[in-house]
Amino acid sequence: MTPSRWLQSCLGVVAGTVTAVGLIAGAQAETITVWWNKGYFPAEDAALQTVIKKWEEQTGNKVNLSFYSGADIPTKIISAITSGQVPDIAYADINDFAIAPQQAWNGKLVDLSDIVEPLKDRYTKTALLAAHLYNNEEHKRSYYAVPLKQQALHDFYWRPMLEAAGHKAEEIPTGWDDYWKFWQGVQDKLRDDGQRVYAMGLPVSTVDTDNYYTFNQYLLAYGGHIVKQDGSLNLDDQTRQAAIKALTFIGEAFSNGYIPKSAINWGDPDNNVAFFSKQIIMTNNASLSIPVAKFDDKQLYYHDIVTRQMPSTPDGKPMTSLVAVKVAIVPKGAPHVDLAKAFLKFFVEPKTLDSYLVAARGRWLPVMPELIKSDPFWTDAKDPHVPVAVKQEFEGPTQPWPMAFNPAYAQVNAEEIWGRAEGDVLVHGKSPDEAVDAAFARIKEIFAQYQIPTQ
């Protein structure tokens, strides 16, 4: 065969294949690509797959679903947006903390107002604030994300360990100082019995989200408000003192041996692991992942693991919970924007959303208060965990995260400014004052890059 004949044959085969593929694709339903944060336990993934199956059956379209671990999915999303090869829908647990606000600011997200606006009356105010992001390319705020579920920090402890130290649940104090001294006392007693356990499983690392959730919650407990509701930075003396007190509190517990030293390296799953291996007596977590992961073991779920609200603030007021709203985004350049919106619209229909959250065993709470009222699952008195979280997040005082008001705070999270401040105190031996001053200096620099005009 001569080269010309060979080349002609090749071109013919390629042209035929392309035509055939095109005809087949044209005859088939459309397929959207969805990237989703892998759940902490299989029921979470199954819940999403059920929603997808229903949508596929209803519309005849297909979803090409990929699960990625919580550690991998931010990398996938950011590299996709950077390269322009994006999925139709991207959901990461960390979207609201460190991805969506910055990407909206850079004009990289599709405006999803046509999904959120009709549901405005159904969403909580916090959910709406979390999704109403500023686009610095178009100089406007809009709904660049769709709220799906929410979380807040709750405390968990082992009842058998408490009882082994000679205490009962009713004895746990609710005041800030007494509460922590109580757990430290439990550790001391168990250590006297030869157990190598730690009282407080508080993440103090520079990776993932649990560490800054903990720090920001305790900063709020001490009266610190870094971002005002108009989005401006507030580094006044009250906030500085609150940050110093929060760092001092954590630093003392760490240096006195009540927080495991390895907490300096903990990623999000690590306090769960430490808790399940009964190395820590109590920990906090910003979802119900700890108890619901043990749902199948009735002894653990209904008796041994206890969920409780946080103590009151150091000045005796009820603790205001920082509520984070988990959001899905559609990156600009997504091949099937309309279909992606149609899927999200289906997803956030109250009935669908509720079935998804319930199938995920209530790890995350709804962002629509009507679901709490309409579905007895959320208030079932027999359940020792879900109603506790519902009471805290829907009846107690709550507050959105600061990045709802200014995307700069998402960058503060991404750079782990507060984790670094904790590290400065716990590892590098700096005083809390020095660490706070260094953190404030960097926060000022970051906020200078995110100037939102007064609206």
Added chain:
Amino acid sequence: MARAPARGAAAPPAPREGLLRRTTGLVVGGPGLSDEATWGLIFVIPYIAVFFLFVIYPVLYGLWLGSSPSTYVRLVNDPIYLRTVVNTLVFLIVGVNLKMFLALLLSGYFHQSYRWVKWLFLIFILPWAVPAIPTFISAHWMLNGQWGLINNFIWQFFRAEGPGWLTTPELALGSVIVFYIWKWMPFWTVIFLAGRTAIPHDLYEAAAIDGATGLQRFRWVTFPMMRNLYIICTVLSTIWTLGDFNTVHFITGGGPVLSTHVFATLGIRDAFEVGDPAMGVAVVITALPVLVPLVIYLMRKLHKEAVEL
């Protein structure tokens, strides 16, 4: 000057008209391409396309991403970056050289012909043979200060808290280097062992007749004969180690407090965790002043005409 064909000799056959010329009229280097050249072109085009798509384009795109001078100003003002430069140098200088030197020494040990040495060698190369990532994750858990194997052992037997292998910056970087050496030393030992087998035995016999001790034989026979191989392997290992992501990522994760990052891990952190791809690329680009001279040196070494051990 071209010579005219001899009288009476048959005229050489005219070159066949090339495909490109026939189809496009394009003339490359005077006459159109012969069929042979066209076939060559057809077969090389996929390689060139892949090379451009997966090598040239990403490199240029990376350089473009990291082309803003302001990014480098931010980078050098970042204390984490400065710490990373030091870590990378320590990792390269201590880790690579210690590993290579120990591998050279051990290759002498494993060069012995006893049967039990061969069995021991089989066990010795296991760390290299097993997959890297699970190994480093195991190391991470083994070194955990509270529930890791080592400190639990110390607690069980001495009722004392063990060292903070992963919570003290110096110990954490030291742990990374130890496990890096443990993982990769067997590979280089195999290479050096192969090099030793190529040294003529006559030289050792001559040295023995002259009364050379073991150390003297190493100093005057083994090392001179292995010098080139040792240098090339060390440079190659340095280049590979400069891009090593797994060891640090899976053992310390860059912690505690971002104090054990090297270029490869900080680049990923800045690009994807901090969400600043330009900064991530800039971190990697700053490794080029180390990387490029090493590659040039290696190429020159490999271009020697005579093969030297």
